[in-house]
Amino acid sequence: MFLTTISATDEDSGRNAEIVYQLGPNASFFDLDRKTGVLTASRVFDREEQERFLFTVTARDNGTRALQSQAAVIVTILDENDNTPKFTHNHFQFFVSENLPKYSTVGVITVTDADAGENAVVRLSILNDNENFILDPDSGVIKSNVSFDREQQSSYTFDVRAVDNGSPPCSSAAKVTINVIDVNDNPPIVIYPPSNTSFKLVPLSAIPGSVVAEVFAVDGDTGMNAELKYTIVSGNGRSLFRIDPVTGNITLEEKPTVADTGLHRLVVNISDLGYPKSLHTLVLVFLYVNDTVGNSSYIHDLIRRTMETPLDRNIEFKKPPS
Known part of the structure; x- marks a missing residue:
């Protein structure tokens, strides 16, 4: 590919004015006609690999005592849009x-x-x-x-x-x-018990370790924000019951006695393990300790009356009517 013509002059005459051209080092990408000075490219250029080439050209006459001079040649490669973003x-x-x-x-x-x-x-x-x-x-x-x-x-x-x-x-x-x-922006939602007015019968024959009630909740968050912990915070003054902090199963710690008969209101706190602040929900679990349910209307009446009692107060040991 033709690039340019290198031209030099000599004020002598005859052979002393005849000029030949020669490429210097660092010009391996180029060819130079020794007589005409025509500079051509010997290969295809890639601007992204090398944008500029700098080399020398020597012009020498054919005199008996040859004289010469040099010139610097700079070849700049123009860009073509041959690269995609x-x-x-x-x-x-x-x-x-x-x-x-x-x-x-x-x-x-x-x-x-x-x-x-x-x-x-x-x-x-x-x-x-x-x-x-x-x-x-x-x-x-x-x-x-x-x-x-x-x-x-x-x-x-x-x-x-x-x-x-x-x-x-x-x-x-x-x-x-x-x-x-996920951000901890959802409190636990209680699935079971289905309402704060339901109750479970705990017979006097129940043995320690037996499951007497269940608390189950879900959390719409993920990870630690959805990990739940169950705790009894009120209503278990005699430590008759225990709740599993992971499963929410409520079990008997000891065998109930006649003194334990009646309605027990457990206040269960369900909290997530969210960071930096956990969210929680309270649920009421009613346990009726007795051999039989007997008068269910009486029990539901007791439950309604407990709604007027602060959650931090125990309402245990209410005897069934004789």
Whole structure:
């Protein structure tokens, strides 16, 4: 490929004015016609590998005592748009808290282009997101256009496209996933007992260790925010009952006696292990210690009357009517 013609003059005449040209070192990519000074490329250039070549050319006459001079030659390789934009990751993963305010920054997309000038200017766009996010086409900053709620949607995935300003333009695409991290914003929800007015019969024949009632709750969060702990906080003054902190099963600590007959109101606290602050729920568990239920209306009347008693007060040992 022709590049240019190197030309020199000599004010002598005859052979003393005849000039030959010779390439100096570092010119292995070029050929130079010794007589005409025509400089050509001996191979295809790649600007991304080497953008500039610097070498010398010697012009020498054919005189008996040859004289010569040198000139520096600089060859600059012009850019062609032969590189597509390159994302730093094929799949970007970002993590955000579900309480992050709307229009907050959730991540930054980074992309490069090995070309130069306008061929290296890249603009970004979102391909398929339903306007949940806003992408700055120049900086790659992604901002939320929604209020996150992990319990409603735990992740968002969409594609981004990068297009350079070359002619014709080159483009590429990458995937983006926004993962919503759980925040402890859901208190435990009691599943069982189904209401605060139900009760369980505990016969006097029950043996220590037997399960007399169950408490079960769920939490809409995840991880430690959904791990639950069960505790009896009131109504167990004689320590007759014990609750498993993990399963919520209530068992007898000792065999009940006649002195234990009547209605017992246990206040059970169900708390999650969330950080930095746990959430909790209280549930009432009514246990009627007696051989038989007898008059169920009387028991339900007792339960209604306990609703007027503060939760930190015991209402145990109410005798059934004779």
